[in-house]
Amino acid sequence: MYPYLKQIMCLLLLLNLVSNVFSIKCWNCRSNNDPKCADPFDNSTVPITDCVQEKGLQHLPGIRPSMCRKIRQKVNGEWRYFRDCAYLGEVGIQGDERFCLMRTGTYNIFIEYCTCNSKDGCNSSTFISPFPLLMSASLICIYFHLFTSL
Numbered sequence: 001m002y003p004y005l006k007q008i009m010c011l012l013l014l015l016n017l018v019s020n021v022f023s024i025k026c027w028n029c030r031s032n033n034d035p036k037c038a039d040p041f042d043n044s045t046v047p048i049t050d051c052v053q054e055k056g057l058q059h060l061p062g063i064r065p066s067m068c069r070k071i072r073q074k075v076n077g078e079w080r081y082f083r084d085c086a087y088l089g090e091v092g093i094q095g096d097e098r099f100c101l102m103r104t105g106t107y108n109i110f111i112e113y114c115t116c117n118s119k120d121g122c123n124s125s126t127f128i129s130p131f132p133l134l135m136s137a138s139l140i141c142i143y144f145h146l147f148t149s150l
């Protein structure tokens with residue numbers, strides 16, 4: 001069905017490696033520790049992290065974070081926000097970082113991923129949502145990352 005999937009995956013990984021040359025800083029917080037992490041975002045107490053300083057991921061050796069991410073999650077009617085550096089995935093929807101990927105799961109769970117790389121601290125901004133789920137290699141990578149590291 002997708003004859004070039006492997007090649008595209010490799011290209012994404014390669015682009016990710018190449019883009020590591022350019023470092024980015026991202027807001028790093030979770031709303032269960034700091035309510036200011038939620039929307040509307042208040043940067044006054046939230047730390048900004050240089051993604052170059054990140055330890056890296058055990059299951060993705062050699063991959064460096066090159067993007068910022070905001071995750072908005074609704075579990076049993078309660079919103080949680082996560083902001084951090086992102087390792088894999090594409091920016092926004094087809095490169096337009098104003099848009100977020102959305103996913104509705106079982107058990108009343110809703111997750112939205114907003115990935116950006118336009119500037120330092122870009123994961124502070126208000127993103128446009130909702131947007132239908134796109135099936136892509138990057139999304140699979142995001143899931144993989146989320147369910148193995150959170």
Ligand SMILES: *[C@@H]1O[C@H](CO)[C@@H](O)[C@H](O)[C@H]1NC(C)=O
Nearest residue numbers: 041042043044048120121124
């Ligand atoms: C924090 O937010 C204020 C108000 O929105 C903004 O002016 C400032 O540039 C932000 N700080 C950083 C480091 O982005």
